[in-house]
Amino acid sequence: MKNINNYILTAIVSLVLVVATSFLMTAADEPIRQAGYYLPVVFGAVGT
Numbered sequence: 001m002k003n004i005n006n007y008i009l010t011a012i013v014s015l016v017l018v019v020a021t022s023f024l025m026t027a028a029d030e031p032i033r034q035a036g037y038y039l040p041v042v043f044g045a046v047g048t
Contacts, residue, residue, distance in 0.1 A: 017043050 021043070024036030 021036055021039050024032055024039060027033050027036060
């Protein structure tokens with residue numbers, strides 16, 4: 001049962017990061033939009 005809790009926590013954190021990234025990618029300011037494009041790369045590097 002301990003293993004399924006890790007999967008659920010990982011799914012929730014991933015969902016929050018996806019929502020945050022999508023909001024950054026649709027931001028009005030150009031520097032914030034640029035950060036939104038590079039943020040998934042950072043999340044992937046940290047995740048692996």
